[in-house]
Amino acid sequence: MATIKHYPWVRQFLGSASEYVVHxxxxxVRHEGVGQAFWFRPDISVLSEVPATDQELPVLFHAITRDQQDVSVQTSVTYRFGDPVLASRRLDFGIFPVTQAGQEASGRQQVGAIVGQLAQSLTVDLIATLDLAEALESGIGRVRTALGALGDDPRLAATGIEVLGVRVLAVRPEGDVEKALRTPVRERLQSEADRATYERRAVAVERERKIAENELASQIELASRREQLVAQEGANQRREAEETAAAALVSAKSDAERHEIAATAEAAAVRQLGEAAAAKEAALMEVYANVGRDVLTALALRDAAPRLPNIGSLTVTPDLVSGLLGALTNRTGESTSDAAPAAGR
Known part of the structure; x- marks a missing residue:
């Protein structure tokens, strides 16, 4: 904002870069432009400051649709002062002299009222031709198109105002109507959300069912394989037992045949030994039949001698010697008598 310095009989004005001053x-007109600095006499001078930058004017107003429904329209109009000198003459932008202490110029408020009333007039005329549904559905675009005519308004041109752009932010009905209109959509969205929830639950249940079926199938497969394993183990054990029994049978047959062969051989050996012993005894008997009693006695004594206890001393009595001599004499005489007849023959 500009600064005015006070000196005796004169004043000094120091302008800013965003305000267009008209002296x-x-x-x-003695001075005009942006960023001006000059001296002036307060008794013959009038200063006005017009904004040199683009101005934003938010406008909010109500309109009635064709079906008698109230809607609120929120817009924003961007404008600037194309002819600041003309605007300073048509509107109050004066900063010196000030009529009352501290009172500001009302040019900005005047511009807001003019632009706002023109925008509201165009919008109300348009909304009056639309039903509520049409206004809510396509009202933003139609209002924007209708407000484009602000740039051609002769009053704004006569005031030095140029409209740069118009934005329509919202076209909304009353609170109760808006709530009623939102209800079907909300219900539909809620229904879709519920359906999505149910579908998600159904999918979850289906997945759980598939998981349970897979687990059951896995258990059945494990049980079947366990059954096959048990059957195979039983078959293996049975086969092992059969093989063991067959091996034992073969071993038993082999042992029996071996024992039979050994018994046969032993029996043959015993039989041969018996026959040899019998032949020996027969031969001995035949020999013993042809020898005398004395020889037999001597042989018996010889065979019994190893079994008799040791004799430490032997006492020979006269009776024993006489008996032996008598026996010997008789033996000799018999032998001689036997020899004589043989010689005579």
Whole structure:
């Protein structure tokens, strides 16, 4: 904002980069522009400051649709002062002299009222031709198109105002109507949400069922394989038992045949030994039959001698010697008598 310095009989004005100053002296323009600095006499001078930047004007108003429904329209109009000198003459932007202490110029409020009333007039005329549903559905675009005519309004052109752009932010009905209109959509969305929830639950249940079926199938497969394993183990054990029994049978047959062969051989050996012993005894008997009693006695004594206890001393009595001599004499005489007849023959 500009600064005015006070000196005796004169004043100094120091402008800013965002304000267009218009200096009138005795009704004639002495200085104008942005960022001006000059001296002026307060008794013959009038200063006005017009904004040199683009201005944003939010406008909110109500309109009635064709079916008698109230809607609120929220817009924003961007404008600037194309002819600041003309605007300073048509509107109050004066900053010196000030009529009352501290009172500001009302040019901005005047511009807001003018632009706002023009925008509201165009919008109300358009909304009056639309039903509520049409206004809510396509009202933003139609209102934007209708407000484009602000740039051609002769009053704004006569005031030095140029409209740069118009934005329509919202076209909304009353609160109760808006709530009623939202209810079907909300219900539909809720229904879709519920359906999505049910479908998600159904999918979850289906997945759980598939998981349970897979687990059951796995258990059945494990049980079947366990049954096959048990059957195979039983068959293996049975086969092992059969093989063991067959091996034992073969071993038993082999042992029996071996024992039979050994018994046969032993029996043959015993039989041969018996026959040899019998032949020996027969031969001995035949020999013993042809020898005398004395020889037999001597042989018996010889065979019994190893079994008799040891004799430490032997006492020979006369009776024993006489008996032996008598026996010997008789033996000799018999032998001689036997020999004589043989010689005579």
């Amino acid at each position: 009138l002296s005795n009704g004639s």
